[in-house]
Amino acid sequence: MKVKSIENPSQEDLLNILSEGLSSEAIITIFAHCRVHYDGRAKSELGNGDRVIIIKPDGSFLIHQREKREPVNWQPPGSRVSFQVEEDRVRIISVRRKPRETLEVELLKVYLASYLQAEDSEELTLMGSEAEMRDYIFENPEVIEEGFKVLFKEKPIKHGIVDLLGRDKDGNLVVLELKRRRADLHAVSQLKRYVEDLKEEHGNVRGILVAPSLTSGAKKLLEKEGLEFRRVKPPKREKAQRGKQKTLDSF
Protein backbone atom coordinates (compact mmCIF):
# COMPACT_ATOMS: atom_id res chain seq x y z
CA MET A 1 0.00 0.00 0.00
CA LYS A 2 1.76 3.07 -1.30
CA VAL A 3 -0.49 5.66 0.26
CA LYS A 4 -2.51 5.91 3.43
CA SER A 5 -4.67 8.71 4.70
CA ILE A 6 -7.16 9.27 7.48
CA GLU A 7 -9.36 12.32 7.91
CA ASN A 8 -9.90 13.58 11.43
CA PRO A 9 -7.92 10.67 12.84
CA SER A 10 -8.19 9.46 16.39
CA GLN A 11 -5.03 9.71 18.43
CA GLU A 12 -4.43 6.03 17.75
CA ASP A 13 -4.91 6.50 14.00
CA LEU A 14 -2.50 9.41 14.02
CA LEU A 15 0.16 7.47 15.90
CA ASN A 16 -0.23 4.61 13.45
CA ILE A 17 0.28 6.88 10.47
CA LEU A 18 3.33 8.43 12.09
CA SER A 19 4.92 5.09 13.05
CA GLU A 20 4.21 3.43 9.74
CA GLY A 21 5.28 6.49 7.79
CA LEU A 22 8.54 6.87 9.65
CA SER A 23 9.48 3.19 9.60
CA SER A 24 8.62 2.76 5.92
CA GLU A 25 10.58 5.84 4.85
CA ALA A 26 7.48 7.51 3.50
CA ILE A 27 6.80 11.21 3.10
CA ILE A 28 4.36 12.10 5.87
CA THR A 29 1.91 14.95 5.39
CA ILE A 30 -0.36 16.29 8.10
CA PHE A 31 -3.02 18.98 8.02
CA ALA A 32 -3.33 20.31 11.53
CA HIS A 33 -4.22 23.11 13.87
CA CYS A 34 -0.99 23.48 15.76
CA ARG A 35 1.54 25.63 17.54
CA VAL A 36 5.30 25.61 16.94
CA HIS A 37 8.42 26.25 19.01
CA TYR A 38 11.91 26.44 17.58
CA ASP A 39 15.26 26.98 19.25
CA GLY A 40 18.68 26.70 17.69
CA ARG A 41 20.70 29.14 15.61
CA ALA A 42 17.84 31.49 16.37
CA LYS A 43 14.62 31.05 18.33
CA SER A 44 10.98 31.42 17.30
CA GLU A 45 7.43 31.00 18.42
CA LEU A 46 4.35 30.51 16.28
CA GLY A 47 0.87 30.64 17.81
CA ASN A 48 -2.13 28.50 16.94
CA GLY A 49 -3.22 28.10 13.35
CA ASP A 50 -3.88 25.62 10.53
CA ARG A 51 -0.79 24.41 8.69
CA VAL A 52 0.55 21.73 6.42
CA ILE A 53 3.35 19.66 7.94
CA ILE A 54 5.70 17.52 5.87
CA ILE A 55 8.23 15.05 7.22
CA LYS A 56 10.60 13.47 4.73
CA PRO A 57 12.53 10.22 5.17
CA ASP A 58 15.86 12.10 5.13
CA GLY A 59 14.80 14.07 8.21
CA SER A 60 13.75 17.23 6.40
CA PHE A 61 10.82 18.80 8.20
CA LEU A 62 8.59 21.53 6.80
CA ILE A 63 5.77 23.56 8.27
CA HIS A 64 3.84 25.62 5.75
CA GLN A 65 1.34 28.38 6.36
CA ARG A 66 -1.17 29.38 3.70
CA GLU A 67 1.15 31.90 2.10
CA LYS A 68 4.72 32.20 0.85
CA ARG A 69 7.06 29.80 -0.87
CA GLU A 70 9.11 29.37 2.29
CA PRO A 71 8.15 27.16 5.22
CA VAL A 72 7.46 29.20 8.35
CA ASN A 73 9.48 26.69 10.36
CA TRP A 74 11.59 23.77 9.29
CA GLN A 75 14.39 21.38 10.04
CA PRO A 76 17.06 20.45 7.50
CA PRO A 77 17.94 16.93 6.28
CA GLY A 78 19.61 14.73 8.88
CA SER A 79 17.36 15.79 11.73
CA ARG A 80 15.80 13.10 13.90
CA VAL A 81 12.06 12.92 14.45
CA SER A 82 10.26 11.58 17.47
CA PHE A 83 6.90 12.10 19.09
CA GLN A 84 5.48 12.47 22.54
CA VAL A 85 1.98 11.47 23.49
CA GLU A 86 0.13 13.39 26.13
CA GLU A 87 -3.41 12.92 27.31
CA ASP A 88 -5.19 14.86 24.64
CA ARG A 89 -2.47 15.84 22.26
CA VAL A 90 0.55 14.68 20.30
CA ARG A 91 3.82 16.56 20.04
CA ILE A 92 6.20 15.96 17.16
CA ILE A 93 9.80 16.80 17.92
CA SER A 94 12.67 17.08 15.49
CA VAL A 95 16.23 17.41 16.73
CA ARG A 96 19.32 18.32 14.78
CA ARG A 97 22.85 17.92 16.12
CA LYS A 98 25.60 20.29 15.10
CA PRO A 99 24.34 22.80 15.46
CA ARG A 100 21.88 21.68 18.12
CA GLU A 101 18.41 22.72 17.02
CA THR A 102 15.01 21.56 18.13
CA LEU A 103 11.63 21.98 16.52
CA GLU A 104 8.51 21.11 18.42
CA VAL A 105 5.03 20.94 16.94
CA GLU A 106 2.09 20.73 19.29
CA LEU A 107 -0.83 19.20 17.43
CA LEU A 108 -4.09 20.59 18.77
CA LYS A 109 -6.39 19.16 16.10
CA VAL A 110 -5.48 16.96 13.16
CA TYR A 111 -7.65 17.27 10.05
CA LEU A 112 -5.76 14.83 7.88
CA ALA A 113 -2.86 12.44 8.44
CA SER A 114 -1.28 10.77 5.44
CA TYR A 115 1.86 9.30 3.99
CA LEU A 116 3.22 8.35 0.60
CA GLN A 117 5.86 5.68 0.06
CA ALA A 118 7.40 7.65 -2.75
CA GLU A 119 9.53 5.96 -5.40
CA ASP A 120 11.59 8.47 -7.28
CA SER A 121 14.95 7.95 -8.92
CA GLU A 122 14.86 10.97 -11.17
CA GLU A 123 17.06 14.00 -10.75
CA LEU A 124 16.42 17.47 -12.05
CA THR A 125 18.27 18.59 -15.15
CA LEU A 126 18.75 22.32 -15.03
CA MET A 127 19.74 24.66 -17.82
CA GLY A 128 20.81 28.26 -17.54
CA SER A 129 23.01 28.08 -14.44
CA GLU A 130 26.18 30.00 -13.89
CA ALA A 131 28.10 26.72 -14.30
CA GLU A 132 26.75 26.46 -17.85
CA MET A 133 27.65 30.05 -18.52
CA ARG A 134 31.18 29.26 -17.38
CA ASP A 135 31.45 26.24 -19.66
CA TYR A 136 30.03 28.23 -22.53
CA ILE A 137 32.65 30.95 -22.13
CA PHE A 138 35.36 28.37 -21.60
CA GLU A 139 34.50 26.91 -24.99
CA ASN A 140 33.79 30.25 -26.67
CA PRO A 141 36.22 32.74 -25.14
CA GLU A 142 35.73 35.10 -28.08
CA VAL A 143 32.33 36.13 -26.64
CA ILE A 144 34.37 38.10 -24.09
CA GLU A 145 36.65 39.70 -26.64
CA GLU A 146 38.85 38.88 -29.58
CA GLY A 147 42.06 37.22 -28.51
CA PHE A 148 40.90 36.27 -25.01
CA LYS A 149 42.19 32.93 -23.75
CA VAL A 150 41.04 31.05 -20.64
CA LEU A 151 43.72 29.70 -18.31
CA PHE A 152 41.74 28.45 -15.30
CA LYS A 153 38.21 27.60 -14.25
CA GLU A 154 37.24 27.94 -10.56
CA LYS A 155 40.76 28.92 -9.59
CA PRO A 156 41.47 29.40 -5.86
CA ILE A 157 43.59 32.48 -5.20
CA LYS A 158 44.68 34.07 -1.96
CA HIS A 159 41.30 35.41 -0.89
CA GLY A 160 38.61 33.50 -2.69
CA ILE A 161 37.93 31.49 -5.84
CA VAL A 162 37.87 33.09 -9.27
CA ASP A 163 35.23 31.93 -11.79
CA LEU A 164 37.46 32.22 -14.86
CA LEU A 165 41.01 33.44 -15.18
CA GLY A 166 42.63 34.15 -18.56
CA ARG A 167 44.77 36.44 -20.65
CA ASP A 168 43.87 39.07 -23.20
CA LYS A 169 45.61 39.45 -26.54
CA ASP A 170 48.13 41.84 -24.98
CA GLY A 171 49.13 39.32 -22.33
CA ASN A 172 47.30 40.98 -19.42
CA LEU A 173 45.81 38.71 -16.79
CA VAL A 174 42.00 38.91 -16.88
CA VAL A 175 39.63 37.92 -14.09
CA LEU A 176 36.04 37.13 -15.03
CA GLU A 177 33.25 37.18 -12.48
CA LEU A 178 30.08 35.61 -13.87
CA LYS A 179 26.50 36.19 -12.77
CA ARG A 180 23.54 34.37 -14.26
CA ARG A 181 21.31 37.31 -13.42
CA ARG A 182 21.59 41.06 -13.07
CA ALA A 183 24.82 41.80 -11.22
CA ASP A 184 24.73 43.94 -8.07
CA LEU A 185 27.14 45.77 -5.74
CA HIS A 186 28.11 42.50 -4.11
CA ALA A 187 29.28 41.09 -7.45
CA VAL A 188 31.44 44.16 -8.05
CA SER A 189 33.02 43.90 -4.59
CA GLN A 190 33.74 40.25 -5.23
CA LEU A 191 35.44 41.04 -8.55
CA LYS A 192 37.39 43.88 -6.99
CA ARG A 193 38.67 41.55 -4.26
CA TYR A 194 39.98 39.09 -6.86
CA VAL A 195 41.60 41.79 -8.96
CA GLU A 196 43.37 43.39 -5.99
CA ASP A 197 44.52 39.97 -4.87
CA LEU A 198 46.10 39.14 -8.23
CA LYS A 199 47.56 42.60 -8.73
CA GLU A 200 49.88 41.93 -5.81
CA GLU A 201 51.75 39.27 -7.72
CA HIS A 202 51.14 40.14 -11.33
CA GLY A 203 51.46 43.34 -13.26
CA ASN A 204 48.35 44.69 -14.83
CA VAL A 205 45.18 42.77 -14.07
CA ARG A 206 41.83 43.45 -15.72
CA GLY A 207 38.53 42.55 -14.10
CA ILE A 208 35.43 41.90 -16.17
CA LEU A 209 31.95 41.38 -14.77
CA VAL A 210 30.03 39.09 -17.11
CA ALA A 211 26.26 39.15 -16.67
CA PRO A 212 23.01 39.84 -18.52
CA SER A 213 22.78 43.29 -16.91
CA LEU A 214 23.90 45.52 -14.06
CA THR A 215 22.09 47.36 -11.27
CA SER A 216 22.55 51.12 -11.29
CA GLY A 217 24.79 51.02 -8.23
CA ALA A 218 26.90 48.20 -9.63
CA LYS A 219 27.49 50.20 -12.80
CA LYS A 220 28.64 53.25 -10.86
CA LEU A 221 31.03 51.31 -8.63
CA LEU A 222 32.35 49.25 -11.53
CA GLU A 223 33.26 52.36 -13.49
CA LYS A 224 34.78 54.07 -10.50
CA GLU A 225 37.01 51.07 -9.86
CA GLY A 226 38.11 50.80 -13.47
CA LEU A 227 36.48 47.42 -13.95
CA GLU A 228 34.68 46.29 -17.08
CA PHE A 229 31.38 44.74 -18.09
CA ARG A 230 30.41 42.27 -20.81
CA ARG A 231 26.78 41.48 -21.47
CA VAL A 232 26.26 37.71 -21.65
CA LYS A 233 23.09 35.77 -20.92
CA PRO A 234 23.29 32.26 -19.45
CA PRO A 235 22.66 29.69 -22.19
CA LYS A 236 19.71 27.33 -21.75
CA ARG A 237 21.22 24.37 -23.47
CA GLU A 238 21.25 20.72 -22.61
CA LYS A 239 24.42 19.98 -20.76
CA ALA A 240 26.77 17.33 -22.04
CA GLN A 241 29.07 15.69 -19.53
CA ARG A 242 31.40 18.41 -18.41
CA GLY A 243 35.04 17.49 -18.18
CA LYS A 244 36.95 18.36 -15.07
CA GLN A 245 39.89 19.85 -16.89
CA LYS A 246 40.77 23.05 -15.13
CA THR A 247 44.18 24.25 -16.14
CA LEU A 248 45.95 24.65 -19.42
CA ASP A 249 49.27 25.83 -18.22
CA SER A 250 51.02 27.62 -15.43
CA PHE A 251 50.79 31.40 -15.70
Add this chain to the structure above:
Amino acid sequence: MKVKSIENPSQEDLLNILSEGLSSEAIITIFAHCRVHYDGRAKSELGNGDRVIIIKPDGSFLIHQREKREPVNWQPPGSRVSFQVEEDRVRIISVRRKPRETLEVELLKVYLASYLQAEDSEELTLMGSEAEMRDYIFENPEVIEEGFKVLFKEKPIKHGIVDLLGRDKDGNLVVLELKRRRADLHAVSQLKRYVEDLKEEHGNVRGILVAPSLTSGAKKLLEKEGLEFRRVKPPKREKAQRGKQKTLDSF
Protein backbone atom coordinates in the same frame (compact mmCIF):
# COMPACT_ATOMS: atom_id res chain seq x y z
CA MET B 1 -16.06 21.26 5.58
CA LYS B 2 -12.51 22.34 6.31
CA VAL B 3 -10.74 19.38 4.80
CA LYS B 4 -11.38 17.04 1.91
CA SER B 5 -9.35 14.13 0.66
CA ILE B 6 -9.76 11.31 -1.81
CA GLU B 7 -7.38 8.42 -2.26
CA ASN B 8 -6.76 7.22 -5.79
CA PRO B 9 -9.29 9.71 -7.13
CA SER B 10 -10.99 9.36 -10.47
CA GLN B 11 -10.30 12.15 -12.94
CA GLU B 12 -13.63 13.68 -11.96
CA ASP B 13 -12.76 13.48 -8.25
CA LEU B 14 -9.42 15.10 -8.90
CA LEU B 15 -10.92 17.95 -10.89
CA ASN B 16 -13.44 18.52 -8.13
CA ILE B 17 -10.74 18.77 -5.50
CA LEU B 18 -8.76 21.16 -7.67
CA SER B 19 -11.73 23.41 -8.46
CA GLU B 20 -13.05 23.48 -4.94
CA GLY B 21 -9.61 23.94 -3.47
CA LEU B 22 -8.72 26.81 -5.77
CA SER B 23 -12.03 28.62 -5.47
CA SER B 24 -12.17 28.28 -1.69
CA GLU B 25 -8.61 29.53 -1.20
CA ALA B 26 -7.54 26.27 0.36
CA ILE B 27 -4.08 24.74 0.46
CA ILE B 28 -4.15 21.89 -2.03
CA THR B 29 -1.89 18.88 -1.52
CA ILE B 30 -1.50 16.10 -4.04
CA PHE B 31 0.51 12.89 -3.89
CA ALA B 32 1.22 11.87 -7.46
CA HIS B 33 3.43 10.11 -9.94
CA CYS B 34 4.29 12.94 -12.26
CA ARG B 35 6.71 14.67 -14.57
CA VAL B 36 7.62 18.36 -14.45
CA HIS B 37 8.69 21.01 -16.94
CA TYR B 38 9.86 24.47 -15.99
CA ASP B 39 10.93 27.40 -18.12
CA GLY B 40 11.65 30.92 -16.98
CA ARG B 41 14.73 32.50 -15.43
CA ALA B 42 16.24 29.06 -16.03
CA LYS B 43 14.82 25.89 -17.53
CA SER B 44 14.49 22.37 -16.12
CA GLU B 45 13.11 18.93 -16.76
CA LEU B 46 12.21 16.29 -14.20
CA GLY B 47 11.35 12.75 -15.27
CA ASN B 48 8.67 10.47 -13.80
CA GLY B 49 8.53 9.89 -10.08
CA ASP B 50 6.38 10.16 -6.95
CA ARG B 51 6.15 13.62 -5.42
CA VAL B 52 4.19 15.82 -3.07
CA ILE B 53 2.63 18.85 -4.73
CA ILE B 54 1.39 21.86 -2.77
CA ILE B 55 -0.60 24.75 -4.17
CA LYS B 56 -1.26 27.69 -1.87
CA PRO B 57 -3.98 30.31 -2.21
CA ASP B 58 -1.40 33.04 -2.82
CA GLY B 59 -0.14 31.21 -5.91
CA SER B 60 2.89 29.63 -4.31
CA PHE B 61 3.49 26.23 -5.87
CA LEU B 62 5.80 23.57 -4.48
CA ILE B 63 6.92 20.19 -5.77
CA HIS B 64 8.79 18.09 -3.24
CA GLN B 65 10.78 14.93 -3.79
CA ARG B 66 11.52 12.54 -0.94
CA GLU B 67 14.71 14.33 0.07
CA LYS B 68 15.96 17.82 0.82
CA ARG B 69 14.42 20.85 2.46
CA GLU B 70 14.06 22.60 -0.87
CA PRO B 71 11.35 21.91 -3.43
CA VAL B 72 12.75 20.42 -6.64
CA ASN B 73 10.52 22.77 -8.63
CA TRP B 74 8.37 25.66 -7.55
CA GLN B 75 6.62 28.87 -8.41
CA PRO B 76 6.64 31.94 -6.13
CA PRO B 77 3.60 33.77 -4.70
CA GLY B 78 1.53 35.65 -7.25
CA SER B 79 1.65 32.92 -9.87
CA ARG B 80 -1.62 31.84 -11.52
CA VAL B 81 -2.72 28.23 -11.55
CA SER B 82 -4.85 26.52 -14.17
CA PHE B 83 -5.32 22.99 -15.38
CA GLN B 84 -5.77 21.18 -18.64
CA VAL B 85 -7.66 17.96 -19.00
CA GLU B 86 -6.60 15.41 -21.57
CA GLU B 87 -8.05 12.00 -22.19
CA ASP B 88 -6.19 10.10 -19.55
CA ARG B 89 -4.32 12.72 -17.66
CA VAL B 90 -4.47 16.11 -16.03
CA ARG B 91 -1.87 18.84 -16.39
CA ILE B 92 -1.50 21.56 -13.79
CA ILE B 93 0.04 24.75 -15.10
CA SER B 94 1.29 27.70 -13.10
CA VAL B 95 2.27 30.92 -14.82
CA ARG B 96 4.09 33.88 -13.40
CA ARG B 97 4.36 37.24 -15.11
CA LYS B 98 7.40 39.44 -14.67
CA PRO B 99 9.48 37.58 -15.17
CA ARG B 100 7.51 35.19 -17.34
CA GLU B 101 7.84 31.70 -15.93
CA THR B 102 5.82 28.59 -16.46
CA LEU B 103 5.65 25.40 -14.47
CA GLU B 104 3.83 22.41 -15.86
CA VAL B 105 3.06 19.24 -13.94
CA GLU B 106 1.86 16.22 -15.85
CA LEU B 107 -0.04 13.99 -13.47
CA LEU B 108 0.36 10.36 -14.53
CA LYS B 109 -1.19 8.77 -11.43
CA VAL B 110 -2.70 10.48 -8.43
CA TYR B 111 -2.49 8.63 -5.10
CA LEU B 112 -4.12 11.28 -2.97
CA ALA B 113 -5.83 14.58 -3.66
CA SER B 114 -6.68 16.82 -0.74
CA TYR B 115 -7.18 20.35 0.43
CA LEU B 116 -7.33 22.26 3.69
CA GLN B 117 -9.24 25.50 4.16
CA ALA B 118 -6.60 26.79 6.52
CA GLU B 119 -7.39 29.53 9.01
CA ASP B 120 -4.26 31.11 10.34
CA SER B 121 -3.75 34.65 11.55
CA GLU B 122 -0.56 34.05 13.48
CA GLU B 123 2.82 35.37 12.47
CA LEU B 124 6.19 34.05 13.48
CA THR B 125 8.10 35.88 16.17
CA LEU B 126 11.80 35.41 15.63
CA MET B 127 14.62 36.12 18.07
CA GLY B 128 18.31 36.28 17.30
CA SER B 129 18.26 38.11 13.98
CA GLU B 130 20.80 40.63 12.82
CA ALA B 131 18.16 43.34 13.30
CA GLU B 132 18.06 42.49 17.00
CA MET B 133 21.83 42.54 17.15
CA ARG B 134 21.73 46.01 15.64
CA ASP B 135 19.22 47.28 18.15
CA TYR B 136 21.19 45.73 20.96
CA ILE B 137 24.37 47.53 19.92
CA PHE B 138 22.46 50.73 19.29
CA GLU B 139 21.31 50.63 22.90
CA ASN B 140 24.58 49.29 24.31
CA PRO B 141 27.35 50.84 22.19
CA GLU B 142 29.89 50.08 24.91
CA VAL B 143 29.90 46.40 23.85
CA ILE B 144 31.93 47.59 20.85
CA GLU B 145 34.34 49.66 22.88
CA GLU B 146 34.50 52.29 25.57
CA GLY B 147 33.50 55.68 24.25
CA PHE B 148 31.86 54.43 21.07
CA LYS B 149 28.77 56.38 19.98
CA VAL B 150 26.25 55.41 17.28
CA LEU B 151 25.27 58.08 14.77
CA PHE B 152 23.19 56.15 12.20
CA LYS B 153 21.39 52.85 11.75
CA GLU B 154 21.01 51.43 8.22
CA LYS B 155 22.64 54.47 6.68
CA PRO B 156 22.77 54.64 2.86
CA ILE B 157 26.15 55.83 1.60
CA LYS B 158 27.50 56.14 -1.92
CA HIS B 159 27.84 52.45 -2.65
CA GLY B 160 25.62 50.52 -0.31
CA ILE B 161 23.96 50.70 3.08
CA VAL B 162 25.94 50.62 6.32
CA ASP B 163 24.54 48.64 9.27
CA LEU B 164 25.75 51.05 11.95
CA LEU B 165 27.81 54.19 11.67
CA GLY B 166 29.33 55.93 14.68
CA ARG B 167 32.33 57.64 16.20
CA ASP B 168 34.99 56.39 18.58
CA LYS B 169 36.22 58.33 21.60
CA ASP B 170 38.90 59.98 19.44
CA GLY B 171 36.37 61.27 16.96
CA ASN B 172 37.12 58.82 14.18
CA LEU B 173 34.23 57.67 12.03
CA VAL B 174 33.53 53.95 12.62
CA VAL B 175 31.64 51.61 10.30
CA LEU B 176 30.16 48.45 11.80
CA GLU B 177 29.20 45.50 9.67
CA LEU B 178 27.14 43.00 11.64
CA LYS B 179 26.70 39.29 11.00
CA ARG B 180 24.43 37.07 13.06
CA ARG B 181 26.62 34.08 12.21
CA ARG B 182 30.27 33.37 11.45
CA ALA B 183 31.49 36.09 9.09
CA ASP B 184 33.11 35.12 5.79
CA LEU B 185 35.10 36.73 2.96
CA HIS B 186 31.97 38.28 1.57
CA ALA B 187 31.35 40.14 4.83
CA VAL B 188 34.89 41.51 4.79
CA SER B 189 34.54 42.73 1.19
CA GLN B 190 31.29 44.41 2.14
CA LEU B 191 32.89 46.20 5.08
CA LYS B 192 35.87 47.19 2.98
CA ARG B 193 33.58 48.71 0.37
CA TYR B 194 31.87 50.86 3.00
CA VAL B 195 35.14 51.98 4.57
CA GLU B 196 36.70 52.96 1.24
CA ASP B 197 33.53 54.81 0.34
CA LEU B 198 33.55 56.89 3.52
CA LYS B 199 37.29 57.48 3.45
CA GLU B 200 36.80 59.57 0.34
CA GLU B 201 34.94 62.24 2.26
CA HIS B 202 36.11 61.82 5.81
CA GLY B 203 39.54 61.54 7.30
CA ASN B 204 40.33 58.37 9.12
CA VAL B 205 37.62 55.73 9.01
CA ARG B 206 37.71 52.52 11.03
CA GLY B 207 35.85 49.39 9.96
CA ILE B 208 34.77 46.80 12.50
CA LEU B 209 33.24 43.44 11.66
CA VAL B 210 30.91 42.43 14.47
CA ALA B 211 30.02 38.74 14.54
CA PRO B 212 30.14 35.65 16.76
CA SER B 213 33.21 34.37 14.85
CA LEU B 214 35.25 34.60 11.64
CA THR B 215 36.21 32.10 8.96
CA SER B 216 39.94 31.61 8.51
CA GLY B 217 39.94 33.43 5.18
CA ALA B 218 37.92 36.32 6.56
CA LYS B 219 40.42 36.74 9.40
CA LYS B 220 43.37 36.85 7.00
CA LEU B 221 41.76 39.39 4.69
CA LEU B 222 40.49 41.49 7.57
CA GLU B 223 43.96 41.80 9.06
CA LYS B 224 45.57 42.51 5.72
CA GLU B 225 43.11 45.32 5.10
CA GLY B 226 43.60 46.85 8.53
CA LEU B 227 40.03 46.19 9.59
CA GLU B 228 38.93 45.08 13.04
CA PHE B 229 36.79 42.42 14.65
CA ARG B 230 34.55 42.39 17.72
CA ARG B 231 33.02 39.17 18.95
CA VAL B 232 29.30 39.63 19.60
CA LYS B 233 26.59 36.98 19.51
CA PRO B 234 23.05 37.87 18.44
CA PRO B 235 20.79 38.19 21.49
CA LYS B 236 17.76 35.91 21.66
CA ARG B 237 15.49 38.28 23.44
CA GLU B 238 11.87 39.10 22.97
CA LYS B 239 11.63 42.16 20.80
CA ALA B 240 9.82 45.21 22.04
CA GLN B 241 8.49 47.65 19.48
CA ARG B 242 11.54 49.07 17.84
CA GLY B 243 11.57 52.81 17.29
CA LYS B 244 12.46 54.15 13.90
CA GLN B 245 14.84 56.78 15.14
CA LYS B 246 17.84 56.64 12.91
CA THR B 247 19.91 59.75 13.27
CA LEU B 248 21.18 61.74 16.18
CA ASP B 249 22.91 64.48 14.36
CA SER B 250 24.63 65.37 11.17
CA PHE B 251 28.23 64.19 11.04
Add this chain to the structure above:
DNA sequence: GCCTAGGTCCCGTTA
Protein backbone atom coordinates in the same frame (compact mmCIF):
# COMPACT_ATOMS: atom_id res chain seq x y z
C1' DG C 1 34.45 19.09 9.61
C1' DC C 2 35.38 24.11 7.51
C1' DC C 3 35.45 27.22 3.69
C1' DT C 4 33.73 29.37 -0.44
C1' DA C 5 30.17 30.75 -3.45
C1' DG C 6 25.73 29.96 -6.22
C1' DG C 7 20.55 30.10 -6.15
C1' DT C 8 14.68 29.75 -11.00
C1' DC C 9 17.48 31.82 -4.32
C1' DC C 10 13.11 34.14 -1.28
C1' DC C 11 12.00 38.01 1.37
C1' DG C 12 11.42 42.67 3.51
C1' DT C 13 12.30 47.44 3.21
C1' DT C 14 13.06 51.76 1.18
C1' DA C 15 13.61 55.34 -2.28
Add this chain to the structure above:
DNA sequence: TAACGGGGCCTAGGC
Protein backbone atom coordinates in the same frame (compact mmCIF):
# COMPACT_ATOMS: atom_id res chain seq x y z
C1' DT D 1 9.29 49.43 -9.71
C1' DA D 2 14.42 48.65 -8.87
C1' DA D 3 17.94 48.19 -5.53
C1' DC D 4 20.09 46.53 -1.62
C1' DG D 5 21.16 43.15 1.84
C1' DG D 6 19.60 39.44 5.32
C1' DG D 7 18.51 34.46 5.88
C1' DG D 8 17.62 29.52 11.49
C1' DC D 9 19.17 30.85 4.42
C1' DC D 10 19.98 25.72 1.66
C1' DT D 11 22.97 23.19 -1.39
C1' DA D 12 27.03 21.79 -3.84
C1' DG D 13 31.95 21.21 -4.33
C1' DG D 14 36.77 21.25 -2.37
C1' DC D 15 39.96 20.18 0.94
